[in-house]
Structure formats: structure tokens, C-alpha cells
Amino acid sequence: MTHLFLPRLLVGLATACALLAAPAAQAGRSCEAKPLTARGIEQGMNLALRTSQALDAEHARSGARVVVLARAGQDLSQYQLRYSHLGWAYKTAEGPWRVLHKLNACGTAEGSLYRQGLGEFFLDDLWRFEAAWMVPAPALQAPLHAVLTDPARSTALHTRAYNMLSYPWATRYQQSNQWALETLASAAEPGVSSREQAQAWLRFKGYQPTTLQLGALTRLGARVSSAHIAFDDHPNEKRFSDRIETITVDSVFDWLERARLAGPVQRLPT
Numbered sequence: 001m002t003h004l005f006l007p008r009l010l011v012g013l014a015t016a017c018a019l020l021a022a023p024a025a026q027a028g029r030s031c032e033a034k035p036l037t038a039r040g041i042e043q044g045m046n047l048a049l050r051t052s053q054a055l056d057a058e059h060a061r062s063g064a065r066v067v068v069l070a071r072a073g074q075d076l077s078q079y080q081l082r083y084s085h086l087g088w089a090y091k092t093a094e095g096p097w098r099v100l101h102k103l104n105a106c107g108t109a110e111g112s113l114y115r116q117g118l119g120e121f122f123l124d125d126l127w128r129f130e131a132a133w134m135v136p137a138p139a140l141q142a143p144l145h146a147v148l149t150d151p152a153r154s155t156a157l158h159t160r161a162y163n164m165l166s167y168p169w170a171t172r173y174q175q176s177n178q179w180a181l182e183t184l185a186s187a188a189e190p191g192v193s194s195r196e197q198a199q200a201w202l203r204f205k206g207y208q209p210t211t212l213q214l215g216a217l218t219r220l221g222a223r224v225s226s227a228h229i230a231f232d233d234h235p236n237e238k239r240f241s242d243r244i245e246t247i248t249v250d251s252v253f254d255w256l257e258r259a260r261l262a263g264p265v266q267r268l269p270t
Contacts, residue, residue, distance in 0.1 A: 046129075047131055048117070049118075051131045052097055052118050065091040065141055065145045066090045067135050067136070068133060068180070068262065069121070070249045071122060072129075074127050082250055083249035086249045087176075090149065099114075099120075100114070100148050100154060101113070102175075102176040104176070109228050111174070111176065129269070130268065131267070132249075132265055132267045133265070136184075137263075140184075140262075144188075147183060147187040156186065157198055161173045161174065163233065167233045167235070168202075168207075168245060173233055175246065175247065181207070186198055206255065207251075208251060209245040209248070210251045211243050211244070211245050212243075212244045212246065253265050
């Protein structure tokens with residue numbers, strides 16, 4: 001363990017204690033209460049440190065101050081998905097990277113926005129200790145940074161009503177990845193000031209959500225047992241044919257590269 005890593009790990013240990021005493025929030029991970037282990041804290045903080053170093057190197061090379069950053073909080077391989085949650089990481093004037101992302105309070109149907117350090121972002125019950133990010137195109141860097149660092153603009157399209165499987169083209173609910181994508185639309189297009197306009201821009205730019213094949217029994221079980229899952233915003237013709245469309249990290253990554261709005265995916269396993 002290097003001297004550079006030790007202070008950050010101590011900060012992470014203090015943060016872990018605070019998180020244990022605070023109400024749990026989640027996005028893209030299990031809501032099951034599990035105590036943080038020393039090994040998990042070390043792995044999470046190590047991943048955060050290495051991610052910070054990689055992002056600093058990218059900043060020095062290209063000047064990028066914003067990346068879309070993902071983590072693997074759940075095993076979603078049965079749906080052919082690799083990552084479960086993303087947020088916007090931006091470089092602060094002071095130097096460190098911060099992450100702005102939406103989390104759901106466990107056991108509720110509400111979500112809130114959080115500004116966290118990389119250590120907090122990866123200090124979680126992760127399924128796989130891996131970071132993945134994409135660097136938005138140069139033309140998007142300044143607009144995104146301006147939105148993300150402005151409290152009013154970064155929350156303008158936020159909806160508290162949370163649904164983990166919210167329909168991408170409706171506004172009744174909003175899941176974490178959906179907020180991130182709609183916020184991108186508001187930064188990229190100055191005329192976007194509502195969620196409806198953001199979704200129209202995403203359609204125009206060719207975004208395609210992930211379609212999950214969920215049968216009636218699965219949907220019923222999820223709705224009954226989970227406050228943060230609903231299906232009543234999905235069109236009947238799709239819902240009753242077991243086609244649930246929602247915004248996933250993998251679909252966002254695919255679209256950003258296809259639309260040439262960001263560079264290729266970069267990954268950092270432990």
C-alpha cells in the first residue's frame with residue numbers, strides 16, 4: 001500500500017462508517033442490507049484511486065473535464081447487460097473528480113441526486129469491481145460541465161418519483177440512467193427545458209432503449225415486492241407482450257459511440 005493510497009483509504013473508512021449510520025440509497029445494486037467489509041472497502045477505494053489517476057491522465061492528455069462513469073452493482077448477465085448504474089463525473093476547480101448521480105432510497109419509490117467523491121461512488125456493495133467510462137465529444141465538454149456544476153440547471157429535469165424500470169418516453173417516473181441521459185440532452189441542446197423536450201431530442205438523435213423480456217409473473221412479483229418498480233407508465237401493447245423498454249448503461253454506451261457523441265468505452269478492472 002503506497003503512502004498516496006493510505007490517506008485516501010482512511011478517508012474511505014470514515015465515509016464507510018458514516019454510510020453505515022445513514023439511510024441506504026441504491027441504484028443498480030441490491031437493496032439487501034450487508035455490512036461493509038474491510039476487503040470490500042479496500043477494493044472500492046483502490047478502484048476509486050485508480051479511476052481518479054486514469055481520469056487525471058485523460059484530462060492532461062485531452063483537457064476533458066467530464067466523463068460518463070459506470071459501475072457494476074448487480075449481476076445482470078441474464079439480461080446480457082454488463083453495468084447497472086452510471087453518473088456524470090466532472091473535474092472540480094480544486095482538482096478532485098466528483099460524481100453527480102441519482103440514487104433511490106431503499107424501500108421507497110423516491111430518488112434524489114447526490115454529489116459524491118469517487119470513493120463514495122465505488123464504496124458500495126458492488127457485484128464486480130470494475131469502472132467504465134466514456135469521454136463526451138469536445139463540443140459537449142463545456143456545456144456538460146456548466147450544467148453539472150450549476151445546482152439549478154443540474155436538477156432542472158429531475159423527477160423524484162422513482163421507477164427502476166421506467167419507460168424511456170414517459171415522464172411519470174424517472175430512474176437513475178434516465179436522469180443522466182435527459183440531463184445530457186439539456187446540456188447539448190440549449191432549447192431543451194423539459195423532460196418531454198429532452199426525450200424528443202434523444203429520439204431525434206437515435207437513442208434506442210434496452211428491451212427486457214419480462215413475463216407477467218415476473219412483473220407481478222417485482223411490483224408487489226418492490227416499491228421502486230412499476231410498469232404502469234409502459235404502453236399496454238408492449239407491457240402485455242412482455243416487452244419492457246428501459247434505459248440501461250449498456251444502451252447508453254452503445255448509443256453514445258454510435259452517435260459519435262463520445263469516444264470508445266474505457267474500462268479499469270481491479
